[in-house]
Amino acid sequence: MKIFIDTANIEHIREINSWGILSGVTTNPTLCAREGREFRSVIKEITEIVDGPISAEVVSFDKEGMLKEAHELSKIAENVIIKIPITPEGLAATKALSSERIQVNMTLVFSVNQALLAARAGASYASIFLGRLDDIGHDGISILSDIVTAYENYGITTEIIAASIRHPMHVTEVALTGVDIATIPYKVIKTMAKHPLTDKGIDRFLEDWNKLNKLISTKK
Ligand code: G3P
Secondary structure (H helix, E strand, C coil), X not given: CEEEEECCCHHHHHHHHCCCCCCEEECCHHHHHHHCCCHHHHHHHHHHHCCCCEEEECCXXXXXXXXXXXXXXXXXXXXXXXXXXXXXXXXXXXXXXXXXXXXXXXXXXXXXXXXXXXXXXXXXXXXXXXXXXXXXXXXXXHHHHXXXXXXXXXXXXXXXXXXXXXXXXXHHHHHHHCCCEEEECHHHHHHHCCCHHHHHHHHHHHHHHHHHHXXXXXXX
């Protein structure tokens, strides 16, 4: 499972990218607004840091507006992926862009049926928002798992992105569905690396190592 970071925060992207585990970045208008900077320059900076797909979202509602934004965004760098919400207009825009070989991440996907449409429109990625499904009392993981099965049934190559991940257990559950990609917030990625037994183990190794050095130096 590839790991993407779900943020537009440059410092967080730099830090996690330095671990060598990052395959891409997803942003959305909310995450970009949180940074309080001009959107295109943020996307440009991210494309220079991470060697992988960087999703930048359109904000138009109509096909023509989406296409105009998509063409502008795709000029920023080769690894910019156009994020488009799954609406009838969004599907039509995705079809047009995919026939121009511009890659689309179809976003705000909440059902198997929407995921099937995204694939037929030629989306390279479909983002399934788990946390938001859980928020309204649906089982996000089970819907994600059904989408994985439906895609497998037909050999669909659209990559599934598990998005709206809220906590470390989501990541583990997502991995068990066989999904292609998890896009994960910074805080959750940080938590993934932590385990109390790892910290305890390091303390113990250091303690024993220091004891040995003390013993050796008293014998000299
Ligand atoms: O990738 C989608 C994500 O940014 C949405 O997360 O927590 O706002 O539902 P959330």
